[in-house]
Amino acid sequence: MLNNTKIMVRNLNLFYGEFQALKDINIDIKENKITALIGPSGCGKSTFLRTLNRMNDLIDHVRINGQILLDGLDIYDSQCDLITLRRNVGMVFQKPNPFPKTVYENIAYGPKIHGIKEKSTLDEIVEKSLRGAALWDEVKDRLDKPALGLSGGQQQRLCIARCLAVEPDVILMDEPTSALDPISTLKIENLLEELKKDYTIVIVTHNMQQAGRVSDETAFFLNGEIIEMNLTDSIFSKPKDKRTKDYITGRFG
Numbered sequence: 675m676l677n678n679t680k681i682m683v684r685n686l687n688l689f690y691g692e693f694q695a696l697k698d699i700n701i702d703i704k705e706n707k708i709t710a711l712i713g714p715s716g717c718g719k720s721t722f723l724r725t726l727n728r729m730n731d732l733i734d735h736v737r738i739n740g741q742i743l744l745d746g747l748d749i750y751d752s753q754c755d756l757i758t759l760r761r762n763v764g765m766v767f768q769k770p771n772p773f774p775k776t777v778y779e780n781i782a783y784g785p786k787i788h789g790i791k792e793k794s795t796l797d798e799i800v801e802k803s804l805r806g807a808a809l810w811d812e813v814k815d816r817l818d819k820p821a822l823g824l825s826g827g828q829q830q831r832l833c834i835a836r837c838l839a840v841e842p843d844v845i846l847m848d849e850p851t852s853a854l855d856p857i858s859t860l861k862i863e864n865l866l867e868e869l870k871k872d873y874t875i876v877i878v879t880h881n882m883q884q885a886g887r888v889s890d891e892t893a894f895f896l897n898g899e900i901i902e903m904n905l906t907d908s909i910f911s912k913p914k915d916k917r918t919k920d921y922i923t924g925r926f927g
């Protein structure tokens with residue numbers, strides 16, 4: 675696809691009942707880049723993020739039209755296999771949500787569901803995923819301990835490792851550091867820089883500095899619309915729309 679576009683969104687509208695939460699969204703999300711979604715509370719960032727792996731399908735009264743092409747294929751097509759889609763497009767949430775199982779089992783769970791049974795293969799996946807999430811050194815001696823005994827920052831990296839274990843192409847992150855302390859936040863921001871070599875990342879953040887630090891491109895949402903999308907440096911240094919400027923300079927939101 676042109677310009678290394680991984681996800682192409684065209685004329686996307688989403689309604690919760692009568693309420694239109696997304697209005698004619700058109701953006702291209704580039705492969706191996708980090709795209710930040712910013713904007714005031716309630717403007718539709720999380721809703722949009724969830725359209726990218728069809729998590730909104732789980733909500734009643736949602737109506738969606740338009741197109742989202744992942745590697746050129748329409749994810750809302752009736753032929754699209756949801757299990758494969760959610761494997762290809764993983765998600766990390768705001769609050770770390772490990773399963774109440776061991777560290778090892780948290781990572782091995784997904785691969786097992788996808789049919790991998792051999793212990794040595796699972797061991798490899800667990801190590802590789804934990805290394806990929808920059809957590810291996812901290813947990814390699816406690817793989818059989820409960821994941822809920824880890825710190826919040828470790829739990830969030832565990833959730834990232836769990837996501838990596840099924841080998842997605844795209845990782846969606848909904849305010850992944852908002853529940854974490856500054857040091858854990860920095861670890862995850864550094865990790866994102868590493869992960870983008872192998873994955874396409876879309877991140878919702880309320881933290882302007884974070885968007886500026888980690889992302890390559892930024893989309894500014896307001897009232898369900900994308901007001902402006904551009905290279906992050908351009909959005910922050912010379913926003914084209916006054917509303918973008920007002921938001922990033924802290925005048926509202």
Ligand SMILES: Nc1ncnc2c1ncn2[C@@H]1O[C@H](COP(=O)(O)OP(=O)(O)OP(=O)(O)O)[C@@H](O)[C@H]1O
Nearest residue numbers: 690693695713714715716717718719720721722733
């Ligand atoms: N399940 C739902 N049913 C009805 N309305 C919803 C639902 N989820 C979200 N909305 C509404 O859709 C709009 C967009 O919400 P969304 O959570 O996507 O915004 P957001 O930009 O992510 O906000 P925040 O930054 O506060 O998380 C809001 O007006 C919200 O109230």
